[in-house]
Amino acid sequence: MFKMTIVSSPTRDPGDDLDRNIAYFLSDIGYIPRLNIQTDFNSISKSAYFRLFKDCFLMRSDRYWTGDELMSYLHTSRTTLYRHMNKLKSMDMLEEIQEGKMKKYRLRSGDLLKAWSWVEVNVKMALDNYRKNVERISELKARAEKGQ
Numbered sequence: 292m293f294k295m296t297i298v299s300s301p302t303r304d305p306g307d308d309l310d311r312n313i314a315y316f317l318s319d320i321g322y323i324p325r326l327n328i329q330t331d332f333n334s335i336s337k338s339a340y341f342r343l344f345k346d347c348f349l350m351r352s353d354r355y356w357t358g359d360e361l362m363s364y365l366h367t368s369r370t371t372l373y374r375h376m377n378k379l380k381s382m383d384m385l386e387e388i389q390e391g392k393m394k395k396y397r398l399r400s401g402d403l404l405k406a407w408s409w410v411e412v413n414v415k416m417a418l419d420n421y422r423k424n425v426e427r428i429s430e431l432k433a434r435a436e437k438g439q
């Protein structure tokens with residue numbers, strides 16, 4: 292099931308700081324908690340969830356990773372790793388392949404822009420479904436009003 296947070300936030304100018312740009316993006320899409328002015332970007336950039344996205348999936352987007360490789364690289368537990376990977380998978384940003392008995396993961400299509408295009412397709416489909424529900428509710432409301 293596709294799941295993502297969509298927030299209309301004010302335009303920010305994090306400058307040319309890659310980590311800060313990534314952190315705001317990940318916060319806006321609901322991958323990490325909402326950031327504020329007092330946020331310690333240094334501690335975020337050292338966190339397992341941030342490094343998973345940046346170091347493993349963004350900077351090495353051509354590579355497929357096993358869960359064990361990711362746990363070793365990030366020095367984190369299986370539970371923590373899969374909690375964060377499942378968030379990215381629910382946004383349809385990760386692809387998974389099966390090699391023998393092992394599953395491997397990377398950004399969808401090995402590219403952030405291509406992965407993001409999948410997210411946009413899912414968002415459009417979700418909004419289209421919401422629109423259909425709103426139209427149906429409006430139609431039923433009009434019928435109910437006529438029947439009174």
